[in-house]
Amino acid sequence: MVNLSSNMKLIFDVETPSYKQGKRFRNTIVRNPSVMPQYFAIIGKKDNPIYEAEFTSQQGQQGQLQQGFQQNLKELNAFILHASLDIVEDLQWQVSPNAQHGRGGLSGGFLRSKNVNNTDNCYLGKVDHFYGLAITAYITYGGMKLVMIHGGPPNGNTQIDDNMVKSFYQEVHELYVKTLMNPFYKVNEPIPSPAFDSRVRALAKKYLNR
C-alpha cells in the first residue's frame, strides 16, 4: 500500500504545472539552456529494448554537475518512450506524413526511403511530447526504432536542433550496422559491447550536448 501511494504521489507530482516545478528547482540547475539531458534507447522488433543510455553533460566550471532527469521522472523515461512507439509505427507506414503533421523540412516519409540512397528519410523528427519533454525517433531499414527523450529547461518547451539530432541518429545507425556485422551478435538481442556504449556516448557528447 505504501508503494502504491508513493506511485500515486509520483503521478500527482508530474501533473503539477511545470511553472511550479521551475520554481522549486531554479536554484539547483545551472542556467544553460543549450545543455539538456537525453534518454536514448534502441527498441527491437518485439518492442524489447536492446540498448539504453542516459546522456547528461557535465559542467566542470562551477563544479556543479548538471542533473540528469529529475530522480522521480527517471523511472518514467522507459514508459514515455514506449508510449511513443505507437506513433512511430504509425508514421512508419504513412505515405505522406508531412501533410498530416504540418512539418516542413523533411522530404517524404520513411516509406519514401526506397527512392533515395541516403538515410535522410529514416529520421522522423519530433514525434511526441510529454509535458515539455520532446521525443524524437528514427527507424532503421530493419525495423529497429531509435528513440530519444530530450529533457530540457523545466520551464518551457524543449527546442530541438533537427540537424544535430539527425546526424546523431545516422551515426548511431552506422554503429548499429557494424554491430550487426559481428557474427556472434544475434539480431534483436541486447548489445553488450562496452565499445559500442562508449562510442555512442562520445557521439552524444559531440552532437547533443555542446
Added chain:
Amino acid sequence: MAVRMLLVINKSGGLIYHRSFEGDVDKGLNSNDYLILASILHGSFAIATQLTPKALQLSQSSSKNIDYTVPYIPYVGMPRGRTSSERSKYGASAPQGKLGSFKGDDFFKESFQSWNRSGVRQLCTDQFTMYIYQTMTGLKFVVACSQGTLSPANPSSSNNIFNIHVADNFLRKIYCLYSDYVMKDPFYSLEMPIKSTLFDKKVKQMVDNLV
C-alpha cells in the same frame, strides 16, 4: 601435334585420370591396361633418374649450368585467331572467368622453372611421342602425341627442345585446370580417380585448341 592420350598419375603411382582423344576410342586399352601403364611409367620414371649416363656423371659440375627454364610459348591450348581487333568486334565479350579463377587471356605469361630435373621428360618412338610433367607435389601429367619424333617424317631433332617446351607449357595449363576444377570440388577426395565433367570439358577444349 595431335594429342592422343592424357594421363594423370598421383604421387603414389596410381592412375587418377585417363582420356583418349581422336578415334583411338575403339582401339583403346581397357581400364586395367591403363592402370598397368601408369604404374609402369611411374616406376620407369623413378628408375630413369638413377640411369644417368656415365659421361654426364663425370661432368656433374656442368649439370649446374643446365638451364631448366621453360620459356613461355603463347597460344598453346588457347583459342587462336582472336586478334585484338577481332576481339573488339565481339565486344569485350571474352566471357568473364572463362579460365576459371585465372584472370586474363592465358593461364600464365612468363617462363618458369621445370621441377623435373633428372626424371624422364620425353619418350620418343616412331609411332608416338610421350611427354611427362611432374609437379612439386609429386603429381605427374603425361601426354602422348601422334607425331613420332623418330619417324622419317621428322628426322631432325633440332626442334625437339621446342617440342618439349610446348608440351611443358601445355601440361602446366592442364595442371592449372586440375587445380581449379578438381581441387576445388569439395566432393573430390585426394588421390582418388577424377570424375569431373567440367574438367573433362575443359581438357577437351584445350586439346581441340592445340590442333
Added chain:
Amino acid sequence: MSAPAQSKSLKAIGEDTWKNKTEKVNAELFTLTYGAIVSQLCADYDRDFQKVNNHLFSMGYNIGVRLVEDFLARTALPRCENMVKTSEMISKCAFKIFLNMTPQVTNWSSEKDAFSLMLDENPLSDFVELPMDAMKQLWYSNVLSGVLKGALEMVQLDCDVWFVSDILKGDPQTELRIKLNKVLKDEVPIGED
C-alpha cells in the same frame, strides 16, 4: 646449384599475380561467410571452444592440401632451399595472392627453423568482437594455421603451425608461429635434385 636469377623478386611476383592474374571475390562476403561458419560451429559444439578450434584447424588442413596445387600451378616457383626462403614465399607470394596481405616475418629461432608471421590486418576478423566466454579460448582465425600446415605438408615440409596471440583476444597483435619439424625426404618426388 645456381638457378638462373629470378628476373622478378618474390614481392613483384606476388603483386603481379594478385593484380592481374586472379579473379577476385567480394571481401565482405568472404568475411561474413567465415563469421557465419565460426559462430555456427560455436553453436553446434555447445560453446566447447577447444573442439571448435580443432575443427577449424582440420577444415583449414583440407583447404591447404588443395590450395597449394593452385598456388604452384599459378606461380610455378622453384623449391625453396631453406626456411628463410619458405617464409618469404609464404608472406610475400602466398598471403598476397590469396588474401592480399603481406604479414611480417619475425622472431626467428636460433636454428632458423621457426618463425612468426605478424598479421597486422586480418580480413577474416573484420567487425568481429568475441563474446566473453570465447575470449579466453577461441582462436578465431584458426583456419589459417590449418591451411599453412596442409600446404606445407604437401611440399614435404612437416611443420607445426599455431597462433601465439590474437588481437580479438585483447593482445597487442596477431601472431602466427610456424616451426619446421622435419623435411619429409622420402616423399620428395623423384626427379627433383
